[in-house]
Amino acid sequence: MATNRYSLYHLFFLSLSIAVLASSCMSSRSLEALQRVAQDHCEVDSSHTSGYVFRPASLQAGSAEETLLRGRYGPRALHMAQAVGLIPSLVQLTNLETQETGAVPSTAYLAVRQRISDQLQLASADIATASALLDCETKRATLTATLLTRRENIREKRMTISAITLGAVAIIGASLLNLHEEHTAADWLHIAGGVGEGGLGVLALRQKAPRIDYPHVRNPLRDIWERPATSTQFAPLVWYYLNQPRIDAKQAVTAELHSSWEELTSLNAAGKHSRKAHREVNYFGTGGSYDAESLTLRATMLGQLETEIRLMNNDLTILLNEIVSRKDGRSIRR
Numbered sequence: 001m002a003t004n005r006y007s008l009y010h011l012f013f014l015s016l017s018i019a020v021l022a023s024s025c026m027s028s029r030s031l032e033a034l035q036r037v038a039q040d041h042c043e044v045d046s047s048h049t050s051g052y053v054f055r056p057a058s059l060q061a062g063s064a065e066e067t068l069l070r071g072r073y074g075p076r077a078l079h080m081a082q083a084v085g086l087i088p089s090l091v092q093l094t095n096l097e098t099q100e101t102g103a104v105p106s107t108a109y110l111a112v113r114q115r116i117s118d119q120l121q122l123a124s125a126d127i128a129t130a131s132a133l134l135d136c137e138t139k140r141a142t143l144t145a146t147l148l149t150r151r152e153n154i155r156e157k158r159m160t161i162s163a164i165t166l167g168a169v170a171i172i173g174a175s176l177l178n179l180h181e182e183h184t185a186a187d188w189l190h191i192a193g194g195v196g197e198g199g200l201g202v203l204a205l206r207q208k209a210p211r212i213d214y215p216h217v218r219n220p221l222r223d224i225w226e227r228p229a230t231s232t233q234f235a236p237l238v239w240y241y242l243n244q245p246r247i248d249a250k251q252a253v254t255a256e257l258h259s260s261w262e263e264l265t266s267l268n269a270a271g272k273h274s275r276k277a278h279r280e281v282n283y284f285g286t287g288g289s290y291d292a293e294s295l296t297l298r299a300t301m302l303g304q305l306e307t308e309i310r311l312m313n314n315d316l317t318i319l320l321n322e323i324v325s326r327k328d329g330r331s332i333r334r
Contacts, residue, residue: 042136145295215287
């Protein structure tokens with residue numbers, strides 16, 4: 001009988017050992033795979049920012065050019081024209097339009113229109129480049145966060161199964177001991193099973209969220225946060241546009257994003273402080289140790305910035321429509 005009792009004890013402690021091992025850290029193989037996903041592969045050639053052909057040009061308030069263009073174009077079209085650097089060309093085009101009387105446009109008019117078309121194509125390409133960079137960074141952060149969350153869920157699932165298995169072994173063992181009139185040993189096995197299940201529960205509560213080294217040397221969020229005079233991440237027209245207020249707003253887009261991100265990061269930090277000690281994440285630096293929650297927040301900020309840049313296409317379309325519409329005799333949209 002003593003042999004059976006010791007066999008049950010051995011079975012119980014073997015189950016406990018398996019449970020602890022099942023809740024251990026991720027294997028080196030899965031960690032390496034996750035680290036490869038987290039690597040920065042979002043490389044975009046930004047060499048064009050130093051030798052940019054067309055620079056943003058502001059429209060001087062009260063000038064003759066402003067009076068001329070505001071009578072021809074709407075506010076959103078002019079806002080984009082300044083970002084693209086089209087103000088001199090639009091002034092020239094508007095003056096030529098008043099001189100066009102024949103059915104066939106003059107060579108000078110066509111030359112200016114072609115130059116404007118080239119600038120608009122370049123602007124569209126720069127907007128697409130910035131959007132592609134942000135889309136890549138957003139997907140990288142989202143994918144890494146998903147894999148970390150899945151890893152944490154697998155760990156919790158293993159611990160739950162281990163606790164259930166431990167309880168089942170304790171109950172079966174205690175029942176067998178009771179059948180052999182070993183009531184004291186059965187009671188102790190019940191107690192041991194409860195302690196084991198409780199220990200796994202405490203262990204699950206004290207588990208830290210999985211973290212990973214997440215580099216972002218070229219950080220698109222940094223320029224928005226620090227707001228330098230010249231951006232190293234975005235083309236001049238994109239940076240000019242982001243630093244100007246919208247037509248119906250008082251703050252620049254960068255200021256609005258900065259305020260929003262400041263609130264998001266402070267709420268996230270406050271929430272973590274209320275739960276447990278944590279390491280601050282430098283979202284606007286060159287990288288750091290991230291958990292899934294921090295990566296999700298980073299993806300949210302990148303998504304907000306990408307949305308603002310994609311909205312530039314709408315103003316670009318408005319500008320193009322207004323350039324074409326008056327020549328064709330249609331009224332422009334105000």
